[in-house]
Amino acid sequence: MKQRSVVNILFLAPVVFTFIMIIIVPFSLGIYYSLTDWNGVSPIIHFVGFKNFSKLFNTPDFIHSFLITVGYTIINVILVNIVSFTLSLIVTSKVKFRNFYRAGFFVPYLIGGIVLGYIWQFIMNNILVSLGTTYGIEMLQSSFLSRPETVIWVMSVVNTWQFSGYIMLIYVAAIQSIPKSLMEAASVDGAGFVRNVFNILIPMMANAFTISLFLTLTNSFKQFDMNLTLTNGGPATRFMGVPVKASQLLAMNIFDTATANKMAEAQAKAVVLFVVLVVVSLIQVSNNKKKEVEM
Amino acid sequence: MKKKIAVVLFSVLLVTSVFAGGAQEAASSDKTTVKMFHLKVEIKDALDEYAAQYSAATPGVTVEVETLGGGADYGGALKAKAQAGDMPDIFQIEGLGGYNVWKDYIASMEGEPWVDDTDLEFVVDGTVYGFPVAIEGYGLAYNAEILAKAGIDPSTLTTRDAYEKAFKTLEAKKAELGIDAPVAMAASLAGGMWWVAAQHNLAVYWGGGLDFTDTSVIEDALKGKMDEARFTEYAKYVQLLFKYADQNILLNGSYDDQVGSFAQGKTAFLHQGNWVDPNMAQMGVTFKMGYAPHAFTNTPQTGLYLFAPSWYVVNAQSPRVEEAKAFLASMATTAEGHDYIVNKAGMIPAFKSVTLKPSGQLSQALMEANAKGGNYGVFFGMLPDGAGQNVFGPVYDLFAQNQNNLNQFISDMKAAIASLPTM
Numbered sequence: 001m002k003q004r005s006v007v008n009i010l011f012l013a014p015v016v017f018t019f020i021m022i023i024i025v026p027f028s029l030g031i032y033y034s035l036t037d038w039n040g041v042s043p044i045i046h047f048v049g050f051k052n053f054s055k056l057f058n059t060p061d062f063i064h065s066f067l068i069t070v071g072y073t074i075i076n077v078i079l080v081n082i083v084s085f086t087l088s089l090i091v092t093s094k095v096k097f098r099n100f101y102r103a104g105f106f107v108p109y110l111i112g113g114i115v116l117g118y119i120w121q122f123i124m125n126n127i128l129v130s131l132g133t134t135y136g137i138e139m140l141q142s143s144f145l146s147r148p149e150t151v152i153w154v155m156s157v158v159n160t161w162q163f164s165g166y167i168m169l170i171y172v173a174a175i176q177s178i179p180k181s182l183m184e185a186a187s188v189d190g191a192g193f194v195r196n197v198f199n200i201l202i203p204m205m206a207n208a209f210t211i212s213l214f215l216t217l218t219n220s221f222k223q224f225d226m227n228l229t230l231t232n233g234g235p236a237t238r239f240m241g242v243p244v245k246a247s248q249l250l251a252m253n254i255f256d257t258a259t260a261n262k263m264a265e266a267q268a269k270a271v272v273l274f275v276v277l278v279v280v281s282l283i284q285v286s287n288n289k290k291k292e293v294e295m
Numbered sequence: 296m297k298k299k300i301a302v303v304l305f306s307v308l309l310v311t312s313v314f315a316g317g318a319q320e321a322a323s324s325d326k327t328t329v330k331m332f333h334l335k336v337e338i339k340d341a342l343d344e345y346a347a348q349y350s351a352a353t354p355g356v357t358v359e360v361e362t363l364g365g366g367a368d369y370g371g372a373l374k375a376k377a378q379a380g381d382m383p384d385i386f387q388i389e390g391l392g393g394y395n396v397w398k399d400y401i402a403s404m405e406g407e408p409w410v411d412d413t414d415l416e417f418v419v420d421g422t423v424y425g426f427p428v429a430i431e432g433y434g435l436a437y438n439a440e441i442l443a444k445a446g447i448d449p450s451t452l453t454t455r456d457a458y459e460k461a462f463k464t465l466e467a468k469k470a471e472l473g474i475d476a477p478v479a480m481a482a483s484l485a486g487g488m489w490w491v492a493a494q495h496n497l498a499v500y501w502g503g504g505l506d507f508t509d510t511s512v513i514e515d516a517l518k519g520k521m522d523e524a525r526f527t528e529y530a531k532y533v534q535l536l537f538k539y540a541d542q543n544i545l546l547n548g549s550y551d552d553q554v555g556s557f558a559q560g561k562t563a564f565l566h567q568g569n570w571v572d573p574n575m576a577q578m579g580v581t582f583k584m585g586y587a588p589h590a591f592t593n594t595p596q597t598g599l600y601l602f603a604p605s606w607y608v609v610n611a612q613s614p615r616v617e618e619a620k621a622f623l624a625s626m627a628t629t630a631e632g633h634d635y636i637v638n639k640a641g642m643i644p645a646f647k648s649v650t651l652k653p654s655g656q657l658s659q660a661l662m663e664a665n666a667k668g669g670n671y672g673v674f675f676g677m678l679p680d681g682a683g684q685n686v687f688g689p690v691y692d693l694f695a696q697n698q699n700n701l702n703q704f705i706s707d708m709k710a711a712i713a714s715l716p717t718m
Contacts, residue, residue, distance in 0.1 A: 039396055040370075040374050040396070041374055041377055041396050041397060041399075042396070042399070043399070060312070061685065112319070112397070125543075125547050129543060136420075142542070142543065142546065142547075143543070143547045145485050145547060146483070146485065146546040146547045146696075161359075161410065192495075208444060230485050231485050232483030232484055232485050232486070233484050233485075234483055234484025234486070234692060235483065235485055235546065235547075235692050235693075235696060236484060236689035236691075236692035236693040237693070237695070241710075242707075242710065243689035243690045243692070243693040243707055243711075244486055244689055245685075245688075245689055256681065256684065256685055257681070257685075259368065259370065259371075260679075260680040260681020260684070260685060261370070261392065261396050261680045262679070262680075262681070
């Protein structure tokens with residue numbers, strides 16, 4: 001037995017060590033710095049208590065970023081899951097070339113967010129605008145990315161395009177694990193396709209919904225790379241009487257604060273993001289878990 | 296028992312291998328290595344070559360150059376180096392914001408041989424701290440051929456009214472001249488071009504029409520005060536530039552869109568500095584161009600905006616301060632150094648004793664203006680970090696979207712300036 005524990009420690013040590021060094025230590029330091037006035041370099045650090053946090057709730061740009069991040073997350077969770085569930089139904093049906101479609105829908109996920117942002121920026125700013133100018137379609141003549149009221153939706157569409165292939169695979173796996181006999185029995189009893197989906201398929205794959213909702217929720221909340229390259233926070237809009245960046249999501253707000261050498265303030269924002277994300281995803285997961293069916 | 300020792304040894308090995316990155320320079324030889332870390336990626340090759348040349352000519356000293364730039368996070372990388380105890384001997388700052396962050400690491404350069412040879416050294420409270428990397432500058436660049444065709448004499452562009460008349464003429468002759476719009480101006484957050492409007496153009500309000508070193512306007516602003524009469528004049532000039540700009544470039548364009556449109560002759564004016572010279576050369580531009588002043592009042596203004604965009608500073612905590620200073624001094628005082636700055640790196644030297652001339656048309660225009668005098672200073676470097684990007688940037692972007700709302704722009708800027716002291 002004694003030997004076993006030595007071996008266990010030996011195997012665990014590298015991982016535990018790495019985990020402590022790159023997660024636990026920076027995380028604790030981060031919480032500590034959020035309570036100080038550190039600028040990222042200076043060795044003189046003053047403890048300021050919760051001043052950074054109380055300041056946040058008077059800053060229009062932070063409140064705006066927070067609200068649009070919540071909005072963006074809601075749009076995304078709904079859009080990505082509806083699209084990917086529909087796609088998963090299509091590629092598990094008897095349609096021709098379904099394996100080709102599976103691969104095709106998944107490919108956007110393999111393109112990194114940075115590259116993808118630039119590609120869609122080019123489509124939105126150049127291709128659509130020149131189509132609009134050539135064919136005299138007034139709606140397309142100015143880019144969707146330059147309108148504060150549409151920019152969040154454009155970002156959601158791009159994110160859906162990227163992410164739904166991945167979520168689709170989770171749904172496909174879940175659908176395939178449901179015994180065919182259940183569906184056949186229902187069909188024999190006279191249930192149509194829609195009834196089959198809502199009364200058998202969806203309840204049987206509730207665990208897939210738990211994981212998919214969790215993934216889309218956390219990913220939208222933390223969205224950064226595509227935000228940076230697609231919109232860079234622009235255009236500007238007015239919020240609480242102050243010009244702010246219309247598409248600056250929370251992660252980008254933190255990044256912009258940090259690059260302005262306000263490390264402690266950025267850290268406080270990051271702690272807020274973390275706490276909100278943990279609370280929201282715990283509620284979501286525990287709620288969804290209740291609906292899962294044990295086979 | 297033996298196994299326990301093995302475990303302990305193994306863990307120690309693991310820990311040391313992880314932290315080994317932190318220990319360095321243990322072995323010393325008689326050769327001194329000066330480490331330089333800079334952010335001008337466009338002069339990397341020239342600087343590497345000059346450092347090698349200097350190292351070969353100076354016994355006992357080797358200069359090692361490390362480059363990071365082109366949009367990479369230089370400040371972040373420098374912070375990481377400081378945390379790791381691997382601070383370079385020479386690094387670069389871009390103004391007072393950078394100085395305030397790094398002041399514990401910045402050595403005084405008082406008494407260096409080049410100090411009297413330049414107007415653009417970095418000074419805080421009367422002490423010299425920074426070596427000016429180059430002169431950069433801007434006005435409103437014009438395409439001389441388009442202006443000639445439209446019958447506009449660029450030397451008359453010294454008041455806002457003159458600009459308005461010129462823009463109107465160009466707008467009316469758009470089809471005939473083959474241009475999309477009179478001006479290539481950018482102000483969008485989305486295109487990452489906030490700095491053109493919220494930094495370079497706003498610098499016109501801070502320094503335009505004043506003495507080269509007169510910082511009174513920006514010092515008032517740092518206390519939260521705006522000169523409303525002056526700002527209203529300036530705001531009308533911004534409105535004029537926005538109104539006659541190519542709207543897609545203004546609201547959404549990238550640097551390439553903006554510079555490309557001017558280079559292809561689709562716009563007659565370009566709001567950019569002499570750093571576009573290499574872009575013009577790349578795109579095979581042959582037309583003649585020059586700089587007109589940003590004349591925002593109806594009192595004539597003729598000066599261009601000249602500044603050192605960044606300074607080399609020497610790490611005060613390094614044991615190699617003297618070697619580092621000697622390397623910088625060689626750039627300013629030797630023929631090889633001058634050759635490097637002007638011919639190899641293609642920059643405008645900040646030192647008056649340099650007689651070589653740069654090849655780009657806009658750089659030449661700036662050098663002439665510098666020799667002639669009567670130019671204006673650029674002071675946005677005195678603003679707190681992030682003020683341009685996070686505070687003024689959105690204000691300009693919003694004004695670009697609602698160009699007729701001049702009063703809103705003025706009151707937004709007033710509020711933004713009032714928030715500066717608390718940043």
